Ligand SMILES: [Fe+2]
């Protein structure tokens with residue numbers, strides 16, 4: 001009888017894949033130390049980087065109003081909100097780093113337009129009502145997109161989303177409260193709110209991405225538990241949520257085809273201009289060039305801070 005072997009053979013790739021599939025099927029989390037297929041890692045890095053870039057670029061349209069906020073209270077709220085978005089970007093870049101990505105490299109890819117960010121942030125903020133509408137609609141759409149991500153199969157991403165979603169709720173409320181205040185104000189203020197709603201409603205519907213039929217990677221992302229609902233499902237949820245909020249606010253959503261369908265319990269809505277979406281995504285929106293120019297300047301002007309912090313960390317071994 002031979003002595004029992006003390007060494008277990010290294011698992012081969014098929015074993016690892018079986019274990020990964022079992023973890024996903026059981027709705028458990030994949031953690032950074034776990035084996036994962038290359039496609040899963042690549043998809044997550046792309047999605048998390050795009051999400052992080054959106055948080056950071058998303059600071060710009062609202063940041064434009066920090067010095068022009070109409071009161072100290074509004075300035076404090078807006079400052080807190082814009083700082084939250086910076087924090088969201090940081091959590092998300094950290095989550096991407098657990099997958100082996102490098103933060104500086106991701107920033108370079110954003111600036112070189114090799115990675116995307118949400119097309120919504122390529123629209124300008126023309127009046128202070130835009131700050132309210134971004135909170136209500138853009139953060140509202142972000143909440144619809146992000147709440148299911150709290151159950152994403154990748155642990156660090158899911159955990160980052162839990163905190164982010166709590167802060168997004170505050171963002172939506174502050175926007176809605178600002179709009180409520182304006183709607184109780186002068187006719188000019190009410191007109192400003194309606195004008196902002198007219199400009200942001202359709203781009204906010206585009207935040208959920210192309211229709212399911214034109215979203216080829218969605219099925220794989222859903223099978224991997226990265227994504228939990230399809231683009232069209234989330235878009236419908238957002239419309240159903242926003243219509244009663246618009247009624248309470250007293251604004252008209254700019255869609256003559258918007259109509260409640262008692263048979264389905266959902267609101268039907270008009271056709272989205274996907275050509276506009278593709279144009280803005282390809283770089284031809286009203287503010288794309290400005291967004292990237294500022295991000296590039298921020299990276300270059302602050303390079304000395306990164307250098308100093310890196311030198312300090314290496315000296316002190318932290
Ligand atoms: Fe955010």
Ligand SMILES: [Fe+2]
Pocket residue numbers: 085139142167168171
């Ligand atoms: Fe937000």
